[in-house]
Every structure is written in C-alpha cells, then in structure tokens.
Amino acid sequence: MVQVIYPGTFDPVTNGHVNIVERAAALFDQVVIAVARNEKKMPLFNLDERIALLEQSLRHLTHIKVVGLQMLLTHFMRENGIYTVLRGLRVVSDFEYEFQLSNMNKAIEPKMETIFLPTDEKHGYISSSLVKEIASLQGDTHTFVPPAVSRALRAKYPA
Numbered sequence: 001m002v003q004v005i006y007p008g009t010f011d012p013v014t015n016g017h018v019n020i021v022e023r024a025a026a027l028f029d030q031v032v033i034a035v036a037r038n039e040k041k042m043p044l045f046n047l048d049e050r051i052a053l054l055e056q057s058l059r060h061l062t063h064i065k066v067v068g069l070q071m072l073l074t075h076f077m078r079e080n081g082i083y084t085v086l087r088g089l090r091v092v093s094d095f096e097y098e099f100q101l102s103n104m105n106k107a108i109e110p111k112m113e114t115i116f117l118p119t120d121e122k123h124g125y126i127s128s129s130l131v132k133e134i135a136s137l138q139g140d141t142h143t144f145v146p147p148a149v150s151r152a153l154r155a156k157y158p159a
Helices: 015-025 047-057 073-080 092-108 128-136 147-156
Strands: 003-008 030-036 064-069 084-089 113-118
Touching: 003 015, 003 073, 015 030, 015 084, 015 113, 030 047, 030 073, 047 064, 047 147, 073 092, 084 092, 092 113, 128 147
Parallel strands: 003 030, 003 084, 030 064, 084 113
Antiparallel strands: none
16 A cells, blocks of 8 residues: 655645645545644644544545644654655745755655645645634635634634
C-alpha cells in the first residue's frame, strides 16, 4: 500500500486543504492527515476540534485517516513506516519555506521524500489566517471552508 502523510495545523481546514486531500486520494492508496498540535501558533480550534472538523469535511473520501501529531514529523513517519510527505502550495512564496522544511526533514530522516502539490487556482488565495480574520469580523466564510467549519467559526465568533 502506497501511503502519504499530509501534515499541517489545519486551523481551520479550508477548501484548499480539502482540494489537496481529494487529489492526493486519487494518487495514493491512503492519505494520512497529521494534525499538528503546534501551540506556538495559538490555534483557534484545539487539536480534537481540528481532527473532528477534518473528519467531517473529508467523510466523502474512503482511504484517508486523520490523526493528531504531537511529535516531530520525522519521528512519526519512522514509527508508522511512511516516508512520503505531501505539502500543498498556494503561491510561489510558499515554496521557499516548504523547500527549506523539506531539506531540514531530509537531513533528519534521509528516507523521507517530499511531494509538492499546488492547490487548484480557484483556492490559491485562501488561507486559514485570512478565514479566521474574516470570521472574527462577522464575515461570511462559507465559500472558503467546508460547511462544518463555517458553522464552527460562527460558534467561535458569535455576532
């Protein structure tokens, strides 16, 4: 079985994230979505909420698995025997950071390979940070995120 890990904070999951997972699901036997705890980013949604929102948003896919990531990605990969990581790219500036991260991870775990997949153009401008800002100002987020996420954002930022 050919597996890939798609790591991220997913705070919150956007339609761009969903697009990447849907396309990866067509390329791999299983896509493991690793949701990073990453308290440094001060997430709006806690780890369990982000996992639940991803599961709800991706329930139309059959060969995905959503897990919490509370360790170094390379350690998680070693423990699970999965050495391919998927990184989504929205804009060219994403590539610089992702390329540096890929090289750092490869230095830690030489077996690791990174695959970069650009999001579809129609989702390229969407970011979790912008979605949270729109929601915090009572804006409508339904075109940027799955329905469950839009509802969760309204609950976090009531009018």
